[in-house]
Amino acid sequence: MDTMLNNMPHFLLGIGIALLIVEILLGFTTILLFTLGISFILTSGLMYFGIIDEQMLDAFIAVAVLDTIFTALLWRPMRKLQKNVDSTPVTSDLVGMTFNLESDVAPGIDGETRYSGITWKVKSAQSLKAGTEVKVVRVEVGVLFVE
16 A cells, blocks of 8 residues: 555645645735645646656656746736735724833833733833823734823
C-alpha cells in the first residue's frame, strides 16, 4: 500500500489542499498561496493521468509554469477582492471610559496608561496635565484618544 509520501501525485495533492486550506483560513489575503495550491493540485492530476512523469523535477517545472500562468491570470481579480476595505469606524467598549492621566499629554507628546494588563498610548489634541480626569473619545490599535 502506497503512502502519501511514496506516491508523488498524492503528495502534491496533499500539499495543494493544505495550501488552499491555509489560504481560506487567512481570508484570501495572499494570491500566491491560492495559485500555488491550484498548481499543486493540477500537477497532481496531470501526474495521476500519466501526462507528466512522476519525478520531482517534472513536478517543480509543472508547478512553476502553472503558478506563473495562474498568477498572471488571477492577479487583477484577486487584487480587486482585496481592495474592498470596510472603512466604518471601530466601535469599542473603551469609548466613554474615564480615567486619570499618569503623565502629561499634549499634541505631539504621547502619554501612557495601563488598562486591563495592556500599556496603551494616550493621545490628545490639547495639552493635559498628569492627574487630569479624561474621557476616551476614540480607540485605535494600542492607542486611546482622550479629551
